[in-house]
Amino acid sequence: MTSATHRSRPRLSRRLWWLWTLLGLLGLGGILYAADLVMSEGTVPRGVTVGGVDIGSMSPDQAEVRLRNQLADQVKTPVTVVAGGLQTEFNPVTAGLTVDWDATVDQAGQQPKNPITRLLSFWQTREVGTVSHINEPLLSGTAGRLAGDLTQDAADATLSINDEGKAEITDDVDGQTVEQDDIDAELRNNWLNADHRVTVDADITSAAVDRAEAERTAREVVDKVTSGDVVFTGRDDVEGVLRPADMGRIVTFASDGDHLRTDWNTDAAKEILTATLGATEVEFRNANFEVNGNDLTVIPSQDGVEIDWDKTLDNLDEKLLDTTQRRHDVTYNDRKATYTTEMAQNASFDDVMGSFTTGGFASDSGVNIRRVAEQVNGAIVLPGETFSLNGFTGPRGTAQGFVEAGVIEDGHADRAVGGGISQFATTLFNAAYFAGMEDVAHTPHSYYISRYPAGREATVYEGAIDLQFKNTFDTPVLIRTSADSSSVSVELRGVRHVEVESITGARTNFTDPERIELEGDTCSPSSGSRGFTITDTRVVRDLDGRELSRTTRTTKYDPSPIVTCR
Template sequence: MTSRTYSSRDAGHPHARKRRRSLWWLWTLLGLVGIGGVLYATDLVMSEGTVPRGVTVGGVDIGSMSPEQAEVRLRNQLDAQVKTPVTVTAGDMETTVDPVTSGLTVDWDATVDQAGQQPMNPIVRITSFWQTREVGTVSHFNEQLLGGTVSRVTSDLSREAENAALSIDDQGRPEVTDDIDGQSVDRNAVDDGIRRHWLNADHRIAVDADSTDADVDREDAEVAVRDVVDKVTAGDVVFTGRDNVNGVLRPADMGKIVTFTPDNGSFRTDWNVDAAREILSGTLSATEVEFRNANFEVNGSDLVVVPSQDGVEIDWDKTLDPLADKLLDTTNRRHEVSYEDHKATYTTEMAQKANFDDVMGSFTTGGFAGDSGVNIRRVAEEVDGAIVLPGQTFSLNGYTGPRGEAQGYVEAGVIENGHADRAVGGGISQFATTLYNASYFAGMEDVAHTPHSYYISRYPAGREATVFEGAIDLQFKNTFDTPVLIRTSADSSSVTVELRGVRHVDVESIPGPKTDYTDPERIELDGDTCSPSSGSRGFTTSDTRVIRDLDGRELSRTTTTTKYDPSPIVTCR
């Protein structure tokens, strides 16, 4: 084994210099590592408990802040943004969502927490000086408010398909409204879109929509324009009437007459005949003459003949049928008006020969109260002088019209549910019974009469009538070829009705027996208007009317059966 001793001259040897450089780099590296370790430890200690460096939320830097500071900064800088209304779109529709009223808020504490803890990786800590890391917000939802908003948005973004529309304007030109596709959105998709994207930077959310086509579109409208509108507006359609008077349907009128309705994939054309008639009547009504049978004006005891007049009437059914064919015909735009001539069935000459010398039928009733008498005299005054022409039907309700206080009628006694009550017009039924019997014995045809539900002893059983305005009427028809004059008279105790004219028949009334009696029930009533009553039994009876000509030959025999309810026994409490 040998040893070597280095002298001072060895220090300049190349190997020695190389060793010295290696040691220098080693010490430098160790120094740097030591410094880095110190810096890392210092940074780690100083940043403990803060948000990691480089973290942003919505573009707001909250790195190296305490959670409290970060939350305050986010609230200050993002508060307006999270309250900004959001536009939700689907197809070509849109609506808005107000976060405040929709229960959409940010959980700032949870948002800061999700930034995480300080990273232990030194490389991550070093790169965080120039790199940023965006973390999302944590939303909080008020489920009740959000549910209402989702329902509204779903409705706002949905619509039924709208068909195209077609009409003719007041200038005779077609007017087409385009069809609109329908669309619908899925409620769950709306809910998910709002939850996920309500904080988008552009404040917009897009939701997929399913579309449905309209049943009738613009192309269908164009077909109807070509096939119908262009033809009916090709020019005036003239209807030639009598006396050189014409009615004209102009293109500008067609919008009132011709309308279009979507129907099963096309437009259905509807033809308004009434509208066409109204337009044409503006001029053609001058060619009509009102039909009028002869009649009489009664002035006290004097009768003045009102002359008859033959009538001329347009037969609109024949004139306008078929309306569609006439309006669509572009080669023939002129058509004849059809008329009907009506000859008077009761002429002036007949009226001038008329006489009212015979009493055809007469009847008198009495026994009414004073207030009922006011109404009986009032209705008798109204009916006195009424004329019933041959073939005409007389209606008591129709002739008098309303019978209220404004017409001079007063409150009086009536029978309501079998017991006494009061109403305006009480007593009119007594006049109706009197008129019914007069017409009965005059041989008038019974068109409508209604007996009372309860028998009233001052009237003939099975041969009486009641009336009620708007519901129950008394009607009879003059089947003879001569007119009838109704004459009335009434005082404080009785009322009489006569039917005057030419007597044609004799009438006999054969009353039937009373059968099938029913006993009354007992009732108790309250009130000042209560009137006690002993009641009466109900029964069934009949009346047979026999009509004979003046030579005694029987012409008819008619039996009418009437059933009366029992009147209750009334006790007043």
């Protein structure tokens, strides 16, 4: 019994030793915890990092200084923004993104009370990130720009034929869109990432035409049209050749839904072939006259030979795609002169077919009337041809010898270069009228001018209003003009075929003028005049007196306003 009691005492001693040791350690830990708690009061929790910078155990002021020093460059570093297959960048400063240093340190919180957390903080770190100060308008503008940079339309694959006659293909490119709100959110939260890189989701759209479609079209079209020369044989064995290197100008491709459409440019093919085949054509020319004063010299006629390009290049796509038949014939049209040298040599201009004279114009208008009369004097109108006053004279500006003179603008007097030319147009119109020419185009004045025959006059305006008449007879017409300081005369000479009578109707449907006030140096007072409607009937008879036609035209003139100058 004594032996058992002796053995139990050592065991009890060992247990008490472990208990006292544990209590000692706990006491020591408590002392250390209390000391650490007191010493770290008011500092940033241990292990806290911001942007990878350790600010644990520092006072808030010390932590802020360290962050400013070590992150100053990073907050100004451009940030790359990636979305889908595109990327761009922005400057945080100009985007209105800066760090709120106080708030960043504050968000680290207080020292933890949990002793385990405090113990683990000796080995673990905790990244708390930054708190940003945001200039909303700047950030919104930046997000909008980035959305544009990161958005692109899908691009179809393309196919073309290069100068060497080979297929060239560009890859299709996916399109993408990025929402501005998504960019805005990512910038706010992640602009100060350690790698200065922000990733945004993009909505991807595929191109309609992919590379596979371009490669298929190249096999089916390009390989065939460039398989060899395509030869067009013209007269006298002259050849025009479309070579593989030419095909890029003739054969082009464009997106059409989910496939490539082939377009065939016949104009380009014609241009290439004309370089050699043009020598087989002969210019068509009716006989004409060179007028030199009163002398007329006949310009001989020439029968023409023209390539019928529509027929020659008909079904051009089939011709170019046919890899077995690469030679084709050129189609021609032979055109005979309708007015021959013999006809011109026998022409007579002895008869006055129609003539007319007007006067009463101002001296400055006379300059323009004499100039246009000089231009038109000696003009020839061949059988079947149409004479155009604007087309014959071309521009009528100061460079052509015309001056500023009076015109009628909105019913009242004004001035413009070329003023007065309508007087010549009216004179020419009446000469053609009485010569039996066909009226193709003429425009009466809006307001009646008393020196012209009512219902039988014409105005012209360069590039807009023209005077045109057609010679429907089988003999040519020579236009002779003369003008002095007071009048202008026009004769149409040739072979007289008809007699023409003008029957002028009564003036009806009168309208009263309105009153207007104008100002300026060019203002000219006017008592105005009433508007009215009038008819003119042209009766055409042959030389035996038989009536061939009777045509009535109605002209409505607006009232000219009563003008008062201020």
